[in-house]
Amino acid sequence: MEHIIRITTAGNVDDGKSTLIGRLLYEHDCIKEDQWEDIGLSRDEMKNNPQKLAQIADGLKSEREKNITMDVAHKFFEIDGQKYMLYDAPGHKEYTNKMFSASTNADILILLIDINKNIEEQSYTHIQIASMLEIPLVLFALNKIDLQNNLKDVLILKTKELKRILKKFPLQNHRIIPISALNGENVISSSNRYDINSKSLWEEIVDFKNEEKSNKVDLIQVQKLYKQEDDKDYYLAKAFSNTIEDNKFWFAINKTEKPFELKLLSNINNQIIFYTKKLDFVLKTGTMVTPKFTFNKYRISNTVIAKVFIFEKNNFNKNTLLFQFSQGLFSGTIKNMKHLCLKKESIHDMENSYLEITLALDQEILICPYKVNKDLGNFLLIDAFSKRTIGAACIQ
Amino acid sequence: MAKSYLNKLEEESINILRESYVRFPQAAILFSGGKDSITVTHLAIKAFAPFPLPFPLLHIDTGHNFPEVIAFRDKLVKKHNLNLHVAYVEDSIKKGTAQESKGVNTNRNQIQSITLLESIEKLQLQAAIGGARRDEEKARAKEKIFSRRNLKGQWEPYEQEIECWNNFNTLNSKMYHYRIFPLSNWTELDIWHYIQRENIELPSLYFAHQRKVVFRNGSFLANSPFIQLVNGERWIEKTIRFRTLGDITITGGIESEAKSITDIIKEIQILPISERGKRADDKISNTAMEDRKKQGYF
Numbered sequence: 131m132e133h134i135i136r137i138t139t140a141g142n143v144d145d146g147k148s149t150l151i152g153r154l155l156y157e158h159d160c161i162k163e164d165q166w167e168d169i170g171l172s173r174d175e176m177k178n179n180p181q182k183l184a185q186i187a188d189g190l191k192s193e194r195e196k197n198i199t200m201d202v203a204h205k206f207f208e209i210d211g212q213k214y215m216l217y218d219a220p221g222h223k224e225y226t227n228k229m230f231s232a233s234t235n236a237d238i239l240i241l242l243i244d245i246n247k248n249i250e251e252q253s254y255t256h257i258q259i260a261s262m263l264e265i266p267l268v269l270f271a272l273n274k275i276d277l278q279n280n281l282k283d284v285l286i287l288k289t290k291e292l293k294r295i296l297k298k299f300p301l302q303n304h305r306i307i308p309i310s311a312l313n314g315e316n317v318i319s320s321s322n323r324y325d326i327n328s329k330s331l332w333e334e335i336v337d338f339k340n341e342e343k344s345n346k347v348d349l350i351q352v353q354k355l356y357k358q359e360d361d362k363d364y365y366l367a368k369a370f371s372n373t374i375e376d377n378k379f380w381f382a383i384n385k386t387e388k389p390f391e392l393k394l395l396s397n398i399n400n401q402i403i404f405y406t407k408k409l410d411f412v413l414k415t416g417t418m419v420t421p422k423f424t425f426n427k428y429r430i431s432n433t434v435i436a437k438v439f440i441f442e443k444n445n446f447n448k449n450t451l452l453f454q455f456s457q458g459l460f461s462g463t464i465k466n467m468k469h470l471c472l473k474k475e476s477i478h479d480m481e482n483s484y485l486e487i488t489l490a491l492d493q494e495i496l497i498c499p500y501k502v503n504k505d506l507g508n509f510l511l512i513d514a515f516s517k518r519t520i521g522a523a524c525i526q
Numbered sequence: 527m528a529k530s531y532l533n534k535l536e537e538e539s540i541n542i543l544r545e546s547y548v549r550f551p552q553a554a555i556l557f558s559g560g561k562d563s564i565t566v567t568h569l570a571i572k573a574f575a576p577f578p579l580p581f582p583l584l585h586i587d588t589g590h591n592f593p594e595v596i597a598f599r600d601k602l603v604k605k606h607n608l609n610l611h612v613a614y615v616e617d618s619i620k621k622g623t624a625q626e627s628k629g630v631n632t633n634r635n636q637i638q639s640i641t642l643l644e645s646i647e648k649l650q651l652q653a654a655i656g657g658a659r660r661d662e663e664k665a666r667a668k669e670k671i672f673s674r675r676n677l678k679g680q681w682e683p684y685e686q687e688i689e690c691w692n693n694f695n696t697l698n699s700k701m702y703h704y705r706i707f708p709l710s711n712w713t714e715l716d717i718w719h720y721i722q723r724e725n726i727e728l729p730s731l732y733f734a735h736q737r738k739v740v741f742r743n744g745s746f747l748a749n750s751p752f753i754q755l756v757n758g759e760r761w762i763e764k765t766i767r768f769r770t771l772g773d774i775t776i777t778g779g780i781e782s783e784a785k786s787i788t789d790i791i792k793e794i795q796i797l798p799i800s801e802r803g804k805r806a807d808d809k810i811s812n813t814a815m816e817d818r819k820k821q822g823y824f
Contacts, residue, residue, distance in 0.1 A: 162800040200683075201683060366547075398540055522690045
């Protein structure tokens with residue numbers, strides 16, 4: 131096994147997300163005896179009471195009382211030697227920030243949609259998020275086919291509607307899969323009904339190949355100056371490259387035009403400690419360091435163009451924002467703001483808005499597009515007063 | 527066989543430990559002597575090697591210990607020249623800040639939160655780093671990696687900051703205290719595979735051994751001066767091992783013949799009970815862990 135596959139489940143309220151998670155864990159026999167005791171049912175009893183499957187996706191006291199998911203739950207399971215991590219995300223509009231956060235590290239997003247209803251606003255929002263985050267695979271699970279008598283026609287209509295939305299918000303890869311989480315049809319093994327012409331949800335997950343993006347960049351990011359000796363400075367740092375030892379001379383971006391020698395002291399999966407001869411400056415937390423020969427490869431600028439998702443309507447004031455990049459916390463001004471949403475009636479309502487912005491930072495930084503490196507290519511929008519994260523962005 | 531996912535988990539944990547140091551230089555590692563806090567300590571030593579570990583260890587001692595755990599702790603501290611603080615629940619009881627409940631099933635697990643909060647204040651810690659994992663229990667499944675506690679040390683699950691990518695917002699550190707969980711995304715099996723790969727030493731209690739025990743509330747409790755027999759209970763000799771380690775009065779053992787890490791890995795894969803399924807402190811109610819976390823537990 132090479133990697134852990136990270137799956138996020140999301141969906142509109144009542145589209146059957148908890149039932150699906152219950153179904154996946156039940157079918158794969160992931161529930162232990164003491165956990166069945168907590169649920170108050172036996173495995174056999176569950177078989178005859180599938181409407182209780184949602185109880186397996188158990189939450190906190192207040193979530194059980196309200197019968198909704200209010201924050202992300204993390205579940206782990208291993209099937210046929212492959213490890214999976216499941217982020218069970220809330221569906222309610224007011225918890226969209228949590229669905230967003232759960233999707234930032236996802237390899238696969240399962241988007242539950244009730245096939246018997248219109249595609250609702252929250253599902254549009256989830257598609258926008260998946261598009262912005264460039265999630266490698268989105269599985270549209272069109273749920274509740276057990277309640278649908280005219281499946282073939284409805285499936286054609288729904289597929290058409292989804293394709294129309296995806297023209298505006300393109301995804302890396304997607305599949306449309308009709309399922310019934312309640313009776314298990316097309317969830318684990320594929321359905322043999324003539325009008326369901328797709329692999330099952332689980333078969334799509336098994337077929338997913340988690341290919342690490344090979345977009346390595348020749349960069350080191352300083353975490354902190356850790357130790358100073360008479361003639362040497364030691365730094366904790368993260369490497370985004372595997373070729374550290376091949377390069378002798380390095381530049382600190384934004385710091386100096388003068389190259390310096392960098393030597394590696396330790397390297398554990400790219401978490402490194404390096405040292406330099408005493409320089410006439412100290413490399414600050416967040417400073418990017420690059421080999422001499424790639425110095426001209428990177429764009430250094432204070433202008434950032436980014437796709438942004440704003441979660442909070444109350445705290446959004448574009449004049450009181452801070453921007454937290456991996457390179458540090460900066461202030462700046464939003465120069466341009468263009469709404470990318472389909473359904474926004476009013477540009478004044480910023481809750482769950484999908485935007486493209488042009489940002490002028492108060493200092494120059496290394497601009498690394500999200501496509502090239504997710505860690506370097508994202509930033510948070512933080513309200514300067516409450517210090518809350520009110521939005522997140524991917525650099526274009 | 528090389529397991530590259532272990533490298534990924536290790537990389538993530540070391541990044542979290544270093545980020546903890548960058549943000550909260552006044553932090554401590556909560557050390558119980560269990561496999562998870564031993565693994566966190568191992569990762570932390572590795573994260574800063576060859577330099578000394580910048581964090582002290584903090585052990586909240588309930589006074590109801592397995593002697594093997596205390597001996598192991600002291601040996602580890604000596605081997606790596608670590609800085610250890612021990613805070614005693616007994617001291618909080620003597621001061622009157624903690625009150626011990628009475629009864630046959632009483633334990634000090636709940637009141638150790640009081641001693642923990644007192645130590646955090648005394649040592650002026652900005653953050654406490656713990657070995658809790660999300661796969662252990664349903665309240666822990668909801669945890670953030672950088673988890674905020676209010677100024678009374680309480681967990682407010684719906685007041686947490688969202689965590690996007692590895693870009694953690696801890697700017698509100700004056701308003702909150704932090705608990706940091708570098709092993710959030712590890713499972714029990716990952717821990718064992720990693721212990722095997724890294725050849726990490728553990729207390730002997732994790733491996734099958736003969737012990738005098740009493741069968742109570744579905745598990746085997748070890749003979750100790752802190753447990754009184756009731757209702758015809760009797761001490762019996764069994765070959766057991768412990769799957770988790772904590773206060774001796776609540777840590778239930780399982781019958782096992784697993785004498786090596788390879789045996790343990792095989793055993794865990796087929797055990798019908800979850801990891802904390804034999805912990806009496808989790809069996810008090812369906813929301814026992816959630817309730818304890820809201821009182822200040824980690």
